[in-house]
Amino acid sequence: MDFHGLTCFVVLAETLHFKRASERCHMSPSAFSRTIKRLEEELGMPLLIRDTREVKLTAEGRSFLARARQILSVWEEARSELGLAASGVVGTVRIFASVTACYSILAKILPLFRGRYPSVHIHVETGGPSESLPAVLEERVDVGVIARPDVLPDVVTFYPVTTTPLVFIRPEMDCAVSRLLEGGEIDWGRVPLILPEGEPARERIEAWFRKEGIRPTVYGEASGNEAILAMVSLGCGVGLVPALVLEKSPLKHGVRVVETAPHLPPYEVGFAVRKRRAHLPVVRAFLECVEEARGETG
Template sequence: MDTRLLKHFLVLSETLHFGRASELCHISSSALSRSIKQLEDSLGVALFERDNRTVSLTREGVKFQRYARDALSHWDMIRNALLEEAQELQGELSMYCSVTASYSFLHDILRRFRSSYPKIEIKLHTGDPAPAPNRVLNGDEDIAIAARPDSLPSALAFKSIGLSPLLFIAPVDDPVLAPHVDKPIEEINWSEVPMILSEQGLARSRVDRWFSNKALKPNIYAQVAGNEAIVSMVSLGFGVGVVPKIVLENSPLADRVKVLPVTPTLPAYDVGVCVLQKKLKNPLIEAFWAQL
């Protein structure tokens, strides 16, 4: 069965750039254009709106994107079900995690998985961990490493792989911040301390709750995406930040910051792997899940 047209469409729908999409598909831009035109001619509708500068999905393109993802997923499922007895699973899994998770939690998992299933290709994307569960829920990724949400959506399956406390960190011996934080923890006036916080996600909601319980409004200096950037800004003396311990332990800047023993402590991250419940029947995902 030739699934190339669907794959070409999905890559373009994710990149919205003919040049990048053609590189990822290992074909020329003109060949990619022919694939899209062939699909649009077959369907009788335009899937993309394009001009000299931009490419975007039409309303019909958004609907077809959902179909294409499901169709390729079902194709992989039946193909690998037929190959399962011969232990020749092959295909592709897309994964999402933070940079830190990619070389801490994920490294050992992938090493074992690749040894057992060398024919399964892994397409890894890294970025801010906050949207990781939603990327799985939306069908953008098959698997993600993420902190367990306070309320786990019923559509998600989650398997814990470790705990990581959330820590308040400050720069070491910074002349500007020292008067604010180099004192007994109970004497810190938190309303005067500049804070560097995540834009969104679990850490942000827990920090906001921490300040609310103290009847304080945080003095937010910066809101950033990615915990690694928070460690960097804190080490430069811009403010106090909150990051998971696993990020601090793996940061090259760890010796330039210190942990503040705040009370009460923030609830730890329950770090784990999440997939869609309905995709656990996919032999590729089932094999990965069993390795955890």
């Protein structure tokens, strides 16, 4: 058994897709499959159930996944603490970010970090904003870009980067949705809404509706801000997104800010990290760059 095989298994367990997992590990599908098969043979048990439609973890696979992550985490800590590069920092920093956060938040930090620590490997995992904090808590990544929730888990430290308002957006084109917003006071109970899943923005808009005694009409839900922007631009409803996302989005010309919408508390955007990982040299070096970049832009 080697660390490479463990890494391949963890990636496969996260994707449950051989082709995507092999691509993430920069291997051919056949070589990747042999690596997983060899790991199962060494353990003497099947870790996966394979058929033509899907890949699933066996009970043994689910149990071994937690142990594999633990072993890899200890290995990364040892590499980070004992490595001697010219900069004094080596290893891998694992980051979770939405696609929007990659070009609005990471774009300010990665050039600084890369220039200062060229020996460090940077791994970025992308997904919906609501997936970032769970990835940090499960230690699948070292740091994750998040909008700070109203209640932060005790095991997590938050490093702020910027603050951005939450804005309501409507379709730019003339359609049934945009006509609902014309004229006088908006009847928010009739407006079809496109809301984010599992994010602070969802909690804040629902709190406002409860306070106003309004029963909202939820037309759709989306796990990412770009999906909300796309649905709104197509005339599906009114959405709620951070202004920072709207400013950077290629879809911004298809929507318009609803100026008469309710005012909600802004987002504080930054990085979440588990406290027990923040002391690792490679993670600490990254967070120092986060704070430095914030100082330059603040």
